[in-house]
Amino acid sequence: MIRSHIVTGLVKNETGTLNRLTSLFRRRGFSLASLNAGDCEKPGHSRLTLVVNADDDTLSQCLRQLEKLLDVVQVQDLQPESAFRTELAIVKLSPSPEESQQAVLAAQAASPRPVQTFGALIVATLVDQPESLERSIASLSEFGLVEVVRTGLVALAAEQTVG
Amino acid sequence: MQSLADHGVDLVFGYPGGAILPLYDEMVRHPNVRHVLVRHEQCAAHMADGYARVTGKVGVCIATSGPGATNLVTGIANAAMDGIPMLAITGQVARKGIGKDAFQETDIQGVTLPITKHNYLVPSVDCLPEILEEAFDVAGRGRKGPVLVDIPKDVLQAASQAKTAKPKPQDAQKPDPEQIRIAWRMIQNAKRPVAIAGAGVLHAGASNLLKQLAERCDIPVASSLLGLGAIGSSHPLCLGMMGMHGRAAPTLAVQKADLVLGIGIRFDDRLTGETAGFAPKAQIIHFDIDPCEVGKTVSPDAFVLGDLGQTLTALLELAQPRQRPEWRQQIEAWQAEFPVVVPKESGLVMRHVLHRLDQKLNGQAIVATDVGQHQMWAAQMLRFDHPRSWISSGGLGTMGFGFPAAMGAKFAQPHTEVWAIVGDGGFQMTLQELQTAQENSLDVKICLLNNGYLGMVRQWQELFYENRLSHVLLGNPDYQKLAEAYAVGFARCTEQDQIDETIEAARSHKGPFLCEFQVQMEENLFPMVPPGSHNSDLVMDPALPQAVAK
Numbered sequence: 001m002i003r004s005h006i007v008t009g010l011v012k013n014e015t016g017t018l019n020r021l022t023s024l025f026r027r028r029g030f031s032l033a034s035l036n037a038g039d040c041e042k043p044g045h046s047r048l049t050l051v052v053n054a055d056d057d058t059l060s061q062c063l064r065q066l067e068k069l070l071d072v073v074q075v076q077d078l079q080p081e082s083a084f085r086t087e088l089a090i091v092k093l094s095p096s097p098e099e100s101q102q103a104v105l106a107a108q109a110a111s112p113r114p115v116q117t118f119g120a121l122i123v124a125t126l127v128d129q130p131e132s133l134e135r136s137i138a139s140l141s142e143f144g145l146v147e148v149v150r151t152g153l154v155a156l157a158a159e160q161t162v163g
Numbered sequence: 164m165q166s167l168a169d170h171g172v173d174l175v176f177g178y179p180g181g182a183i184l185p186l187y188d189e190m191v192r193h194p195n196v197r198h199v200l201v202r203h204e205q206c207a208a209h210m211a212d213g214y215a216r217v218t219g220k221v222g223v224c225i226a227t228s229g230p231g232a233t234n235l236v237t238g239i240a241n242a243a244m245d246g247i248p249m250l251a252i253t254g255q256v257a258r259k260g261i262g263k264d265a266f267q268e269t270d271i272q273g274v275t276l277p278i279t280k281h282n283y284l285v286p287s288v289d290c291l292p293e294i295l296e297e298a299f300d301v302a303g304r305g306r307k308g309p310v311l312v313d314i315p316k317d318v319l320q321a322a323s324q325a326k327t328a329k330p331k332p333q334d335a336q337k338p339d340p341e342q343i344r345i346a347w348r349m350i351q352n353a354k355r356p357v358a359i360a361g362a363g364v365l366h367a368g369a370s371n372l373l374k375q376l377a378e379r380c381d382i383p384v385a386s387s388l389l390g391l392g393a394i395g396s397s398h399p400l401c402l403g404m405m406g407m408h409g410r411a412a413p414t415l416a417v418q419k420a421d422l423v424l425g426i427g428i429r430f431d432d433r434l435t436g437e438t439a440g441f442a443p444k445a446q447i448i449h450f451d452i453d454p455c456e457v458g459k460t461v462s463p464d465a466f467v468l469g470d471l472g473q474t475l476t477a478l479l480e481l482a483q484p485r486q487r488p489e490w491r492q493q494i495e496a497w498q499a500e501f502p503v504v505v506p507k508e509s510g511l512v513m514r515h516v517l518h519r520l521d522q523k524l525n526g527q528a529i530v531a532t533d534v535g536q537h538q539m540w541a542a543q544m545l546r547f548d549h550p551r552s553w554i555s556s557g558g559l560g561t562m563g564f565g566f567p568a569a570m571g572a573k574f575a576q577p578h579t580e581v582w583a584i585v586g587d588g589g590f591q592m593t594l595q596e597l598q599t600a601q602e603n604s605l606d607v608k609i610c611l612l613n614n615g616y617l618g619m620v621r622q623w624q625e626l627f628y629e630n631r632l633s634h635v636l637l638g639n640p641d642y643q644k645l646a647e648a649y650a651v652g653f654a655r656c657t658e659q660d661q662i663d664e665t666i667e668a669a670r671s672h673k674g675p676f677l678c679e680f681q682v683q684m685e686e687n688l689f690p691m692v693p694p695g696s697h698n699s700d701l702v703m704d705p706a707l708p709q710a711v712a713k
Contacts, residue, residue: 015284020276027277057458064455070281070301 002055004033006078006085006155009048009066010040017046017071024069030054030062034152045073049154078155085155087130093122095143103143110136121146164193166295172196172223174214174574176207180227181267183254185319199574199603202595204231206567208238209593212247213571216554217529219368221248221302222571228254229267232313233274237561240278242309244558245389246362248302249309250295251275255284257317271313280308288321305336306453307366336452338469338477345465346424346448347481353422353446355490356382357413359405359434362389362557363427363451363471370394370550372475373426379479381487383494385413387428388542389557396526396546402494406434407692408539411501411701414690416494418699420445427451427471430461431558440697450474501690503543504704511659512686513537513612517544519662520582520610523670528580529554529572533565533589536618536688541584552579563592566609570600573607580608580670587613587639597649600675608669609677613639614684622687627694642679652676 011017018037025032033051040047052062059077066075095103100120107115107124116123122143126136130153137148164186167175176199179187190198201207204226211222222242226235232253242249256265261284272284281301283294291314298310350356364373370393377384377400384394385405394401405413417423423445428434430449435441438461449456449463450471457466467474505518517540524530526548532538532555547553554572556564569583590611600607621635646653652672656665656679669676689704703710 015286016272016276019273023276057462061455061459064457068453068455 007050009075010073089150092146175223176210177225182228204234209567210571213568214575232271241559248307251311255315282311335470338474342467356422357420358424360390360393361387361428364393367471369471391553392547412497436698531569533585562589
């Protein structure tokens with residue numbers, strides 16, 4: 001059964017590391033729903049969060065192929081219940097003048113950060129688990145959704161891990 | 164160059180050009196590393212490949228930037244598919260020119276990303292020794308494969324203060340004792356076991372251990388295309404190559420077996436047929452060094468990961484002598500019923516030539532083949548009593564591979580008889596290396612099976628495209644004149660009764676020798692598992708009386 005898996009990885013920061021990784025997904029036909037990479041606690045390394053759509057056998061192939069890449073230090077399949085998961089979205093709204101105040105209130109309720117306005121535009125930054133984020137975006141979209149940008153999931157294992 | 168010498172490299176294959184010039188200049192000061200000048204970079208890679216297959220060492224090829232580097236690509240991809248340890252060194256434009264579309268600039272690191280185990284663009288000369296050390300290590304570790312090191316010209320020119328790194332010994336991967344015990348219980352309980360030996364056995368140097376295990380437990384051994392020679396062809400338990408165009412007996416044996424031991428194979432589609440129908444009655448144990456191979460195409464019931472030498476040693480420690488006479492008799496009956504047919508009729512066909520060549524070589528020579536019908540017949544008919552004496556492009560099926568690969572083998576093993584068996588299609592792709600063979604007085608023999616067709620493609624068009632022949636008829640040069648032009652020995656054979664004298668003319672000649680066998684244009688290869696079919700749907704040679712009744 002194909003489902004969404006969260007994979008966390010520690011990689012060395014070498015030229016082309018991300019290129020090697022995404023090239024592997026492309027050529028072996030693995031499905032990469034989102035990829036997030038950035039500096040981490042270990043100098044010269046990045047921690048990645050990948051969301052992979054696959055059945056269990058394909059995921060296991062995918063993890064072994066990733067482990068084979070020289071720049072990959074560690075990869076791990078995270079279970080949603082034992083992971084800290086979050087995602088950030090910036091939502092741009094253009095409500096009608098009548099709804100403007102209601103839109104600001106709704107945005108403030110959904111957003112942990114101050115809501116900014118630029119003339120008639122309202123910009124809210126949402127940080128939440130992906131499912132809640134989806135719901136917030138859906139409820140805000142009735143106020144004239146203009147643009148959304150999402151970071152994709154970032155996740156960490158709840159338990160102590162090596163690497 | 165010093166780094167190469169420190170890693171035991173005594174022979175490299177290459178072609179100079181602008182960006183790699185500083186390395187070629189340095190070669191003059193390192194006569195201990197022999198350089199073979201090829202006539203096309205693809206052949207440098209194929210020669211390094213042939214060298215690696217017979218020696219087990221890392222084969223080294225060198226090219227300049229841009230077109231030099233891209234010409235290596237087919238040879239690198241070939242080595243990647245067959246797990247051949249190779250180091251490709253390419254020159255790159257100077258660092259300030261990278262990304263500026265400088266003359267002869269190609270992003271060869273990007274190009275070879277999917278076909279190398281790893282590749283490097285060397286950022287500074289001080290990193291070079293460490294990168295080369297890692298490159299040798301990666302090429303020869305686990306499932307072996309090609310590594311490319313791209314070196315900008317100004318990095319090559321800079322004088323390095325860094326010490327050259329010495330090679331470090333590689334620890335073999337130890338198998339898990341519990342996995343060994345599970346495998347062993349399955350072997351003990353099996354009534355009809357078959358082992359399928361692959362190139363992994365040869366890479367691990369585990370042929371002798373495989374033979375001991377097969378003998379002690381009375382397990383017949385089939386092989387993949389590249390596993391030929393893993394167990395000596397003359398051994399009574401050796402069944403030969405199985406699969407799409409393999410011998411019938413090993414293919415049938417695997418279909419009827421209750422246990423299949425896949426040893427150093429990757430269960431590729433030419434071996435398994437449609438996987439849903441592969442070994443339907445059998446439990447499968449997969450022994451391999453590469454975790455990525457487990458369950459990739461066929462789901463095994465058990466697997467043992469690790470070095471095959473250690474794995475087979477551990478199994479031998481548990482193994483108790485066992486005989487399975489009924490199973491052996493069944494397989495022998497299939498062997499008798501479905502032999503490889505050598506036609507009795509007059510006229511010259513490939514099988515006549517290969518049958519006689521096999522009789523002459525008697526399992527003692529190194530043979531490299533190209534790709535196509537001749538390759539499959541050679542795999543069916545030739546005997547190999549020694550490991551690492553069969554060289555063929557398995558995974559990639561690279562036409563043009565046979566002749567340069569044979570040359571690489573001959574450079575590596577100058578005292579062993581080496582033959583290239585090629586068709587007229589593949590030979591025309593790389594025959595310019597006749598010049599390289601001639602100027603090195605390389606004693607390599609070429610068995611050119613000239614049928615004027617792309618034989619395998621023609622056969623598929625006949626069988627699967629209602630005989631609509633499309634672009635398979637090949638014109639050929641006058642090979643006698645070609646041989647004269649290149650100053651290599653030549654003999655032409657057009658009749659069955661000339662085969663032996665043609666082969667002997669080649670064997671008694673010093674230096675390269677081209678035997679042209681003008682064979683009948685149409686000859687079909689059997690057995691055959693039609694593409695997409697199960698191995699049980701094996702089509703036998705129609706010349707066999709039992710073929711229809713199967």
